[in-house]
Amino acid sequence: MLKSLKLSIRNLARYKTRTIITIVAVLISVLVSTVVDGLVRGMFTISTNNLIAYESSEVTIYQKGYFEKRDEYPSDIFISGDLLQEASERLDKAELPNTPRYKAISELITYSEEEESEFYLNVILVGVDKERDKNVFRISESLCDGSWFENEDEIILGSKIAEKLNLKVGDIVTLSTTGAMGFAETLDLEVGGIINSEDPQVNMSQVFVNLSDLDSYLLLKGGATEIAVSDGMPSVASKKLADKVQKIIGPELDAKYYEEVNEDIIAIMNGDKGSSFIMLLFLFIIAAAGISNTMIMAVMERRKENAMLRALGFSRRSIVSLFVLEGTLTGIIGALIGALLALFVMIPLSKYGLDFTALLSEEMDIGYRMPLILRPTLFWQSFVFIPILAVLLSSLSAFFPVYKTGKEEIADLFRRM
């Protein structure tokens, strides 16, 4: 085996240029695949974490019938005050942080004295329990101006909303929304704070009001449209937690985990993962074609050598193995260098990120819940499985063109030169 390895290494060195080109092809495939995989995973991870930390939490409890219509924000289906209290107590007993939220499509109206005109903006009103919300979401940590509901009748705006309507802390706005049973209500509120979270969707479209203020205006009677639940580890979410919560709250309410609540966004992200996988596969196929081509040339050039080896008593299989070993070595060298380079690229990238703010507007909804500075995830499996795949493909790419030469008769090999 060692002697075959020595011969294979020497043969690779024999055709330096060709070998280097093939190694570079493998290297590029591994480097690009690993970095792109890291970036896509990064996008997925950051988006998932932000969804959970700012929008939907790990598990959301709804009144039966609400979940199917959740995109319409129906005001006539919500969890009653009694049910909410009971569910909340049970969840507290099970030591699962939870908080009620009221959501409704609303209209934010401001008046500009300078321009003597009103401005309207559709927003999503999120009524929050100012104390309990901190245990489940990170909205309160994202304040960039003002405070978290220090006074009554305050509204906290997403930063992009404030920017768009030229609002600042202390300004008065009017919120037109829908209360329980579907009646319209208009509230005058003072801007108490502005948040700038990691989730651009929240910054662009959500406003927050203290649930206790909303309760009296909208006749909620202690009710809410949902209860958000976390198990204290916002970056980890699972169906198991939803099942556990369902058992705790009983059959009158529905517990849904974040993937169900955000199935459209998750589907987009998974679709992107799939299409990037296909693109990377093509990259590997191109590298594999290069290796096959190199092997075909090597086999053609070494026909007489192969014939001599067969005459010496080397079996067909051992000669095929020599070439496959060459292909495998090419794959190993390319994969190792590619993986190392990928690490060198991804470590600074994961710290500083790829800044797309110059290319894309922050108001563009790209589907992902992440800022325009893209950071890859250092996923150790990518550094293991992608190089292994590259090596396997290299071996296979070497095997098929060489396999045929193993079948030729020795005398034919001598004759064909």
Add this chain to the structure above:
Amino acid sequence: MVEIKSLVKTYKTGDEEVRAIDDISLNIKQGEIVAISGASGSGKTTLLNLIGTLDNITSGDIIINEHSIASMNEKEKTNYRKLNLGFIFQSYNLIPVLSALENVELAFQPLSKQELAEIGISDTKLAAKEALKAVGLEGYEERRPGQLSGGQQQRVSIARAIVRKPKILLADEPTANLDSKNSLLILALLSKLSHENKITVIYSSHDQEVLKNVERVIILKDGKLVEDKKC
């Protein structure tokens, strides 16, 4: 002892069938130095390849020391070659990335430990060195083929062919790429090795120098045996 019985080898070229060896029968004794001669296309290389199990017999048989070549499958032929035959080619066929010593040692690679023990080899490197010494190339072990002359390369090829102590050496035009001085050296070397180790040497050649240095000449024409004379 090589017994060739009613040997036939045909090839198909397009629609035509070519009879490269046409019903040849002859015997070669152990330790004989024989040349198979004839014009180009007479079938001499084909006959050599058939004896060397490098090609398939169409009909007839070759029996070498009671082993029937025609009845062997691919694996059996490979094993038979390993332990009984040595080859010397016109164009040396050395591996250019290996040194002279490594090229000779390569001959041992297909053999198992048991097979090495059967031929009395315990140290392959040492055996390879001794083979190079026997062909007059002591001190040239680390040189690669590109650093050797034609004659020296052919001697490495001979060392590789004899290192496994074969019973039969098959040499296809071994002097075709050499000048007259080196040709004579190679022929003298092969004769010496044959006499010392009782190896049968079968040349395929139309070189007059070769024909002068053998004990018997077998002449072929259009695949048929036309003359078999002792020298």
